[in-house]
Amino acid sequence: MNSLEDLALLHAHGIRPRWDQDQPTPDDDWVKVLATFPLFAGVSRRRLRRLVRGATLAEYAPRETILYAGERGDFLYVILGGTAEARSKAAGRALRTGDYFGDIAMIDGGRRSATVVATTELHAMRLPSRSVLELARQHAGIALTMLENRTTQLRRLETYLARAA
Numbered sequence: 001m002n003s004l005e006d007l008a009l010l011h012a013h014g015i016r017p018r019w020d021q022d023q024p025t026p027d028d029d030w031v032k033v034l035a036t037f038p039l040f041a042g043v044s045r046r047r048l049r050r051l052v053r054g055a056t057l058a059e060y061a062p063r064e065t066i067l068y069a070g071e072r073g074d075f076l077y078v079i080l081g082g083t084a085e086a087r088s089k090a091a092g093r094a095l096r097t098g099d100y101f102g103d104i105a106m107i108d109g110g111r112r113s114a115t116v117v118a119t120t121e122l123h124a125m126r127l128p129s130r131s132v133l134e135l136a137r138q139h140a141g142i143a144l145t146m147l148e149n150r151t152t153q154l155r156r157l158e159t160y161l162a163r164a165a
Helices: 004-012 027-035 045-052 103-108 129-138 140-164
Strands: 056-060 065-067 075-081 084-087 092-095 115-118 122-128
Touching: 027 045, 027 122, 045 122, 045 129, 075 103, 075 129, 103 129, 103 140, 122 129, 129 140
Parallel strands: none
Antiparallel strands: 056 122, 065 115, 075 122, 084 092, 084 115
């Protein structure tokens, strides 16, 4: 597997790769996948290889809860395939392939701000917060992308709340 297209093709033909946390996938395949996502655009393969060494892969069934609001969190989740919904007190947010979640708790060390539930079969890469933060310190583009995404979400929430008032 060397791209999202390959992953989708396997899924479409009912071929299910073994994604057990005890059996890691070769680093180079996951580096190629992460390099296609906007969050990691411009990050060198060497740095991505270092990041994926600590990654684990997980599968979730539709309606399965991935994480709960209020929990402590030490991982950033990157969606490799499928969809999910982040549910918070204020509003919900749809998540799809290429999106990520867990960044707020990762950045501030606090508790999770939303519950995330798979809406379809979902495949995700769990990246240790410590590794992601180290990479963000070395590659400012990651921090800037996260900031841009959060400000977009904040503006959507402001609009939603203004209409509800």
